[in-house]
Amino acid sequence: MNSSMDMTDARTLAYINMFGILGAIENLCDLAPEAKDILKNKKPVRVGLFVKGGPNGVLTFKNGKARMECGVAPCDIRLSFSSCEKFNGMIDGTVTPIPTKGYTKIFFLLKQFLPLTDLLNKYLRPEPEDLKDEAFFNISTSVMFYLISVAISQIGNKDEIGRFSASNMVDGEIYMGIKDGPAATIRVKDHHLVTVKAPCEKPRAMMEFTSMKLARDLFDGNVNAVACVGSGEIRMGGMMSMVDNLNRILDRVGLYLA
Helix, strand or coil, rough: CCCCHHHHHHHHHHHHHHHHHHHHHHHHHHHHHHHHHHHCCCCCCEEEEEEECCEEEEEEEEEEEEEEECCCCCCCCEEEEEHHHHHHHHHHHCCCCCCCHHHHHHHHHHHHHHHHHHHHHHHHCCCCCCCCHHHHHHHHHHHHHHHHHHHHHHHHHHHHHHHHHHHCCEEEEEEECCCCCCEEEEEEEEEEEEEEEECCCCCCCCECCCCCHHHHHHHCCCCCHHHHHHHHCCCEEEEEHHHHHHHHHHHHHHHHHH
């Protein structure tokens, strides 16, 4: 594989890591009681993550909740990375970030931010034993669902093969959800994808998994998606060309999150 392709892939992965993985801390704080126990800060703390040649984001922690925003905004702690590869290294645990701003807030990084990322990892890469607990299973599957829904948009916008699929999508909103569980909207405008972590009112196309267990089996690669469509365990409707291209992008998600 040539180096420019490597760079493209590292850059796409950096966007997934920023808004998919770290962005999933939002959902973790909403769903997991342990996350609320970790976040005891009274005043808001803003962690800025700046990646040269890649994504910039600010994670705000306030009242036991977290919010990821795209772009450069004022922050209390600044973590800067000289490349997408270095940032990806922080996510996979091979690079230790050193704040370029906010040394006085280092206690927050060590006692709250890092334990939160460890907890996120526990839910995203769970032990089989943990998944036997129904509450844990549902939170883990929900957080994974939101991560995947965001990864779809990042791959559709940044990855070469993903962009080709996005170029064949018409404008409109795609509803993606798990029955009686989490839902998201993939908004398509001028072949650019945006994920909204909420259902949409008037979807142009839809894809719904009929149960949390089915969604989990799909995410873990234990069942075949095409077979599940045939059996009606995955419901699809509306503009089928949108769903087809969404599924092509979804195939790429597994490669990046492996």
